Amino acid sequence: MPQPPLVSIICLCYNHERFLREALDSVLAQTYPNLEIIVVDDCSTDGSVGIIQEYVQRHPQLRFISTGRNMGNTKAFNMGWRASKGQFIIDFATDDVLLPERVSQQVKLFQDLPPDYGVVYSDAEYISDNSVPLHLHSQKYKAAPDGDVFAEVLGRYFICPPTMLIRREVYEELHGYDEALAYEDFDFWVRSARKYKYAYLPQVTTQRRLHNSSLSSGWYRQGNKLLASTVIVCSRAAEMIQTEQEREALVRRLKYEARHAYLTGNFNEAEQLLQLLEQVAGMPFLYGFVRQLNRHKIDLGFLRRLYLRLRNRQ
Template identity: 65%
Template structure:
């Protein structure tokens, strides 16, 4: 019986410094039935030249240029819709795949029934120079199997670049929502409603932390990412089935309210507060206090900076 085809969608935007290491890691996979599609989102650095060089050396790589900067969600959709794999990996080319990543995750899928749409795993975080920082599992545990819908509403625990997705999941969702500034939370909420997730307790990926990464800009942007989170929470309200799921979403909203307020995103704070009041008559004392403070746009951002300075040694 032939092995299922796996498509690695390699997303590049100004990853010149990391691109060779990333592509080499994809090419070094021990799994034989691979399709590599590099989508460059109109990089302004030397990334396209490096990709062209790799395509000449390795004809198994396909190269798609978006022509103009379209953003991560649309760039990924362009890539996976051009692919043929039964399983899909969304691979940012500032990260690194361990050699047996694909092989282990396919084996995990083959041991599961068809209700499972995503396999995810542990990851090692690295810095700009590929130095080890910490494991994902050291900060976010426990990791869960099967029905994770309630848990993804409540908290962050899945390391996004470790996911391998069944193609049918993306087809059912029509890919990522291209109106959003980032994809993770929305994908988890929409897919976990109908599909099971399986956790592989092994390190399969090195995730790079650097100042230009999307996650690093979550609270320092102009609010686009917070507004995307709000839209996903609004979608989630319509997907709730149980009291526990509603409680989980309330917990998420309270978390987002605190951090939006403490980063001086007053407009987004008010929008999250409105959604919270729409789904519960008792938003809590802290949320009521933040309502008054945000209406007056009183900044307490120093509290968040002090907390991160004391806990992590950074602002």
């Protein structure tokens, strides 16, 4: 019987001391028989490296790579996947948890798909700092699509990033993540979905941890690089759209990002997004008004804060 395809799990660690043992144990507990496990530490300043070294001694199949200096997620991951050999790759942050059948389930689905499918993604369970179950991804983000998802990834968020299993060819064609960006997900989805199809596995395969130090917690904080990266990705996407459906999806995205950028005081990024909106769709009256408010730096952030408080009470 032929050996199943090699799957490389790139375990990214940066100051995950509290969660690292649970994360690595979940990788080692996979039922899938052909794994390559590479742990990349991005110069943690806590006790993470000591834990990794302990696991490498106990489990010689683990490979340990240190970035040498703190590089950020995109560069650290690229270092890991370029050192790997797997036909399929998982980008795994070591504050999350893989369920035991994760790899087996996703590889099985991949083997039933044609080669133009580049990504399999699934449902996930969100957990707290203390690993208490919170809710399912599918409870909040409905209607996970299959096939050509380019318009969908332009218009809305629906993929839980740590659930993805990705063909190696996708990373090779994209040359990995764009290291000039502050985060990878949106850019990866846009560039990969333009050519490759996505398949959805309606199973919970992963536990994703929500905590205050996560990257997404500071998304619209003034001065952060995340929103600037979003502007770059939206600009790229505008050059890729081919249909009216895709244009409308990008317009939805631009309106959403421009609103939030303005209401959080990110006036430069808001102006860039509004300029792009004007190029793609003309300037809708309401957003022309927002542009004037933005140019005069009139602070209406209390409206967003009020909305978020009311939403969180529901």
